[in-house]
Amino acid sequence: MTSLGDLPLRDDLRGREPYGAPQLDVPYALNTNENPYPPSxxxxxxxxxxxxxxxxxxxxxxxxxxxxxxxxxxxxxxxxxxxxxxxxxxxxxxxxxxxxxxxxxxxxxxxxxxxxxxxxxxxxxxxxxxxxxxxxxxxxxxxxxxxxxxxxxxxxxxxxxxxxxxxxxxxxxxxxxxxxxxxxxxxxxxxxxxxxxxxxxxxxxxxxxxxxxxxxxxxxxxxxxxxxxxxxxxxxxxxxxxxxxxxxxxxxxxxxxxxxxxxxxxxxxxxxxxxxLLGGVEALRRDRDAIVAWLRAEGFRVADSDANFVLFGTFPDRHAVWEALLARGVLIREVGPPEWLRVSVGTPGEMDAFRTALTEALKEGL
Missing domain, CATH: 3.40.640.10 (Type I PLP-dependent aspartate aminotransferase-like (Major domain))
Incomplete structure (x- = not known):
């Protein structure tokens, strides 16, 4: 099989990885900052x-x-x-x-x-x-x-x-x-x-x-x-x-x-x-602020957010936490500083699933 190394690729592209968040079939995809509400x-x-x-x-x-x-x-x-x-x-x-x-x-x-x-x-x-x-x-x-x-x-x-x-x-x-x-x-x-x-x-x-x-x-x-x-x-x-x-x-x-x-x-x-289409923005703002308040009440560090996602931490092994949530059907994003994770704001049901999965994961001592 031919590999990239066999092609006359530009030198400055060698060793690079393609950009992309994981695209996995999960019940709760909260990793790409999409608006969770589809068109009517x-x-x-x-x-x-x-x-x-x-x-x-x-x-x-x-x-x-x-x-x-x-x-x-x-x-x-x-x-x-x-x-x-x-x-x-x-x-x-x-x-x-x-x-x-x-x-x-x-x-x-x-x-x-x-x-x-x-x-x-x-x-x-x-x-x-x-x-x-x-x-x-x-x-x-x-x-x-x-x-x-x-x-x-x-x-x-x-x-x-x-x-x-x-x-x-x-x-x-x-x-x-x-x-x-x-x-x-x-x-x-x-x-x-x-x-x-x-x-x-x-x-x-x-x-x-x-x-x-x-x-x-x-x-x-x-x-x-x-x-x-x-x-x-x-x-x-x-x-x-x-x-x-x-x-x-x-x-x-x-x-x-x-x-x-x-x-x-x-x-x-x-x-x-x-x-x-923009009618759901206010609800997403409220849900964002609610998840920020909940994470802080649980003892996490949380960055102030003006977006439809929240960066929170810190974790000695964020990948282990990410995997624990994924095992429970909740996909979030490993991005940003090494000890932090990012969750997109989804529907109320999706945010309930996130809270439950994170609570259960932390009980495992992660």
């Missing part, structure tokens, strides 16, 4: 009709620039963050926020350039950075998983990165960044600043979005996704808001007709039914 029958019907509408034109290429979809996304962001003042010229869409990140790195990174982030954070940032030929620099987060603006500025001034990644709310910790931290980074960064807001809709009341900082800052990019709060993970639709010049730069690197007609139709239908 009414929405399923609307989605089917939208696909039917474009099915007869699939012999033709889709709208190359997804103009109508981008206008709809801009309208959603304006409603989400009053005063954002966005239109379709300042929004871009792609196949999940990971393709958005890849396009940003293709346009502003590359050989001889560097990207800086603050880990623990979203693990795809350094992975896509490396695959794009860009050098990754880790400036690390503080012990409470926040980012001290003075230390962040010092790291930026010392390294002069071409791209800075900030994640708010942060994955895997759930930590949201105050606007002052983002502004300090923007003032110090010589290149692009990307604020990854994949979980923004779950942020607690009073936690602002980086969208409020876009005006007058052409090097700021704010990325979002429809995979989480919108419960559209299977659609694969990510997007960003930025200065129109940023979209012009991304047009240089995007693949032709990168966003299918079906994806565009499904995403636009989901946005039209946004009130329904």
């Amino acid at each position: 029958d009414r929405l399923v019907k609307a989605l089917g009709e939208a696909v039917m509408d474009v099915a007869g034109t699939l012999n033709r290429y889709p709208d190359r620039d997804a103009v109508a979809l981008r206008a709809d996304l801009a309208a959603f962001l304006n409603a989400d963050t009053p005063g954002a003042g966005l239109d379709g010229r300042r929004v871009w869409a792609a196949n999940g926020s990971n393709e958005i990140i890849q396009q940003i790195l293709q346009a502003f990174g590359g050989t001889g350039r560097t990207a800086l982030g603050f880990e623990p954070s979203y693990s795809m940032h350094p992975i896509i950075t490396g695959v794009s030929g860009t050098r990754w620099l880790n400036a690390f987060r503080d012990d409470d998983f926040g980012i001290d603006p003075v230390r962040a500025v010092a790291a930026i001034e010392g390294h002069q990165p071409d791209i800075v990644f900030l994640t708010s709310p942060n994955n895997p910790t759930g930590t949201a960044l105050p606007p002052a931290v983002i502004e300090a980074v923007l003032d110090a960064a010589p290149g692009m600043v990307v604020v990854d807001e994949a979980y923004a809709e779950f942020r607690r009341e009073g936690t602002p979005s980086a969208l409020t900082l876009l005006d007058g800052r052409p090097r700021l990019i704010v990325t979002r996704t429809m995979s989480k709060a919108f419960a559209m993970a299977g659609t694969r639709l990510g997007y960003l808001a930025a200065d129109p010049a940023v979209i012009d730069a991304l047009l240089l690197v995007r693949l032709p007709y990168h966003l299918s007609a079906v994806t565009q139709a499904v995403a636009r239908t989901a946005l039209a039914h946004g009130a329904e």
